Amino acid sequence: MELIVITGLSGAGKSQAVNVMEDMGYYCIDNIPPALIARFFEVCIQTEGKVSKVAVVADARSGDFFYELVGQLDQIRSTGIDVKILFLDCAANVLVRRYKETRRRHPLLDVAQGSLEKAVQAEQLMLSPIKERANYVIDTSLLSISQLKQRIIDIFAESSSEFFQLSTLSFGFKYGVPVEADLVFDVRFLPNPFYIDELKHQTGLDQPVYDYVFERQVTRDFMNKLLDLLDFTVPLYQQEGKSQLVIGIGCTGGKHRSVAIAETICRHFGEKGYKSKVTHRDILKDR
CATH class of the missing domain: 3.40.50.300 (P-loop containing nucleotide triphosphate hydrolases)
Structure with a gap:
């Protein structure tokens, strides 16, 4: 106590x-x-x-x-x-x-x-x-x-990283941009699993959908550049005194691409020692 x-x-x-x-x-x-x-x-x-x-x-x-x-x-x-x-x-x-x-x-x-x-x-x-x-x-x-x-x-x-929380939020633009997001990235340019019959009713949490998104070179290139940007800016937000940084990742419906990207960001910063969590706002919409 x-x-x-x-x-x-x-x-x-x-x-x-x-x-x-x-x-x-x-x-x-x-x-x-x-x-x-x-x-x-x-x-x-x-x-x-x-x-x-x-x-x-x-x-x-x-x-x-x-x-x-x-x-x-x-x-x-x-x-x-x-x-x-x-x-x-x-x-x-x-x-x-x-x-x-x-x-x-x-x-x-x-x-x-x-x-x-x-x-x-x-x-x-x-x-x-x-x-x-x-x-x-x-x-x-x-x-x-x-x-x-x-x-x-x-x-x-015990450490400033334990005090600072990084929250990654996937969402669908069709349901509106989350007002709590500090940074918003639009990934609707990536290949969309929605148009693949066997993937349409799955989500970015399912391995086939995740693999479909990341087997494309454009996704891997984008991910490398995005993580490079976040690795540079997140510590600066932390030094500025923010206790929480919310990163919004949006695709059309918030079920496939944004979910896969958000999961990757959360895992990346968790491995770097940050208090990192992920929320998928729209993953259950229209089910």
Whole structure:
């Protein structure tokens, strides 16, 4: 069982951080009252492995309840569980600028009698005991969102390829282009098994159809060029901070050519160590 407590200054990027943790497979709760953390963790343990990674956000939005956080963490650690604290820090002048740009209300603004600068200072003082106990401190003053994501991945993911998911989606143009696709490739120029009587009612998952598609030199040439392009661009999308890349492969009906090509792409990147999956959206249409 793994428990990560995300905390830090308001405006430092905790919302972005919890989104990254959720993409990494953590069960996440934002703005949990500290008094409930130990109890919530007990409930997760009772799931008997169904929930194995948990990340919760506790911060100044809890008001006076926030001061219970240290005691709650000590209580959990007394059971032998190693709780990790991720603290997001940021320079005061940067936080003031961010709040003015977003026009969000700082949670300690009333305590600071309406002064944003004093609210930031008060929160820094309030959170200083937690910052001293933190396992990881990330200063986001000069970080972009994608850079923050990469810092968190570097800390908590075993490898960036495990965090990044490559999804290949076959589809039929007659049913519409999938809106979720980041890249779309049209393979309707390839020889069509639909016009072969013994192959018409099979799919690209059947070996005779797959062999028919790939025994053509044009298919093999296209596949080599496409994989060369993807081998070049996929790591760049990964570096840019995307957690998932969807590659759409379309033919007319989404049953033969696109399925065979999508299967090949999925297998190619799986062999390269990526978290790769394939979905055939239209393979069962008109059956």
